[in-house]
Amino acid sequence: MPAQCVHARRRAAVRSALRAHGVAMLVVTDLVNVRYLTGFTGSNAALLLVDPSCEESAGTDPAGGPDDGTVLATDGRYTAQAAQQAPGLRVLIDRDCAHAVLSERLARHPGAGACAVRVGFEAAAMSVAAHAALAERLASSAAAADLVPLTGVVEDVRMVKDDGEIALIARACAIGDAALRDLLDEGALTPGRTERQVARRLEWLMFEHGAEAIAFETIIACGANSAIPHHRPTDDVLRRGDLVKMDFGAVVGGYNSDMTRTVVLGEADAFQRDVYALVRRSQEAGVAAVRAGVTGADVDRAARAVIDEAGAGDLFTHGLGHGVGLRVHEAPPVSSGATGTLPAGAVVTVEPGVYHAGRGGVRIEDTLVVRDGGAEILTRTGKELRVV
Numbered sequence: 001m002p003a004q005c006v007h008a009r010r011r012a013a014v015r016s017a018l019r020a021h022g023v024a025m026l027v028v029t030d031l032v033n034v035r036y037l038t039g040f041t042g043s044n045a046a047l048l049l050v051d052p053s054c055e056e057s058a059g060t061d062p063a064g065g066p067d068d069g070t071v072l073a074t075d076g077r078y079t080a081q082a083a084q085q086a087p088g089l090r091v092l093i094d095r096d097c098a099h100a101v102l103s104e105r106l107a108r109h110p111g112a113g114a115c116a117v118r119v120g121f122e123a124a125a126m127s128v129a130a131h132a133a134l135a136e137r138l139a140s141s142a143a144a145a146d147l148v149p150l151t152g153v154v155e156d157v158r159m160v161k162d163d164g165e166i167a168l169i170a171r172a173c174a175i176g177d178a179a180l181r182d183l184l185d186e187g188a189l190t191p192g193r194t195e196r197q198v199a200r201r202l203e204w205l206m207f208e209h210g211a212e213a214i215a216f217e218t219i220i221a222c223g224a225n226s227a228i229p230h231h232r233p234t235d236d237v238l239r240r241g242d243l244v245k246m247d248f249g250a251v252v253g254g255y256n257s258d259m260t261r262t263v264v265l266g267e268a269d270a271f272q273r274d275v276y277a278l279v280r281r282s283q284e285a286g287v288a289a290v291r292a293g294v295t296g297a298d299v300d301r302a303a304r305a306v307i308d309e310a311g312a313g314d315l316f317t318h319g320l321g322h323g324v325g326l327r328v329h330e331a332p333p334v335s336s337g338a339t340g341t342l343p344a345g346a347v348v349t350v351e352p353g354v355y356h357a358g359r360g361g362v363r364i365e366d367t368l369v370v371r372d373g374g375a376e377i378l379t380r381t382g383k384e385l386r387v388v
Contacts, residue, residue: 296338
């Protein structure tokens with residue numbers, strides 16, 4: 001399906017959801033959501049979407065074509081880029097993007113009653129200062145609006161990935177798999193190298209395999225540092241007998257991957273083998289629990305029970321996983337506090353960990369697709385304990 005049609009279908013899904021939120025329009029200022037709905041990737045933009053029930057007041061745009069109320073604004077740096085990436089959309093060139101899309105739409109088609117004035121905005125993306133400035137400008141113009149804070153409207157649609165999105169995430173996962181394979185094959189994980197050196201080499205290998213960016217700062221954590229869940233690489237030196245935790249991801253077409261593997265340098269002792277075996281059993285239980293219709297809390301509970309039963313529950317200090325897509329952390333959550341069910345087509349991680357302060361920790365993580373009958377694992381690197 002052409003990208004233009006894909007984006008139009010996504011906008012239609014969001015527009016159809018507006019009525020349930022009691023708003024006539026939605027001002028989208030989260031740049032990831034703008035990209036999802038239009039394909040535009042500039043650093044300054046806003047998009048206006050209108051409830052379909054209000055379209056009868058829309059009429060036609062000044063160019064004579066049908067106007068469904070969708071307006072994209074950006075600034076003069078991106079005039080050509082907007083035309084190329086978002087063909088067919090009305091584009092306004094104005095640095096004050098949120099005010100531009102809203103005031104232009106209301107000035108052209110004021111509508112009638114509440115349908116024209118209740119306007120949702122993305123509360124998680126708009127700062128207090130930006131909201132105050134927008135409200136002040138609207139109050140001083142003929143384009144007054146009742147601004148309503150909303151959360152998760154676009155994100156709820158983004159949760160379910162289409163085949164094209166899943167293909168991009170799968171490609172990003174394959175790049176991570178290939179980069180880790182090369183890292184191990186070339187002997188880059190050796191005593192004497194620093195965490196930073198290994199991290200930079202792994203990132204470069206992802207670029208060599210086709211990544212357009214890294215998904216997040218690569219975690220390489222050796223020895224006692226492996227017990228810090230989100231350790232940042234330092235100049236600490238890898239030593240024989242260390243646990244080495246590696247958490248990394250690639251970006252392809254804007255979509256992320258996320259994978260963690262933990263290895264031992266030289267020779268694994270009984271403590272390391274026991275911790276690794278426990279985390280692996282937990283991870284397998286979590287993956288087995290993933291299927292459409294279960295809650296993220298159910299999946300978290302299945303994995304956490306394995307660690308709890310081993311008496312190590314207090315050493316598993318974070319949620320089991322998260323959604324993955326245009327952001328490396330997005331809906332749906334996979335944690336004890338998650339309430340919604342996992343939809344078919346969502347992409348999530350399962351990543352239990354056990355962390356012994358001062359001794360070391362193990363985490364194993366896969367990115368997978370939620371299916372009706374279970375989980376489709378996209379990260380293919382084996383999960384047996386590897387001693388390098």
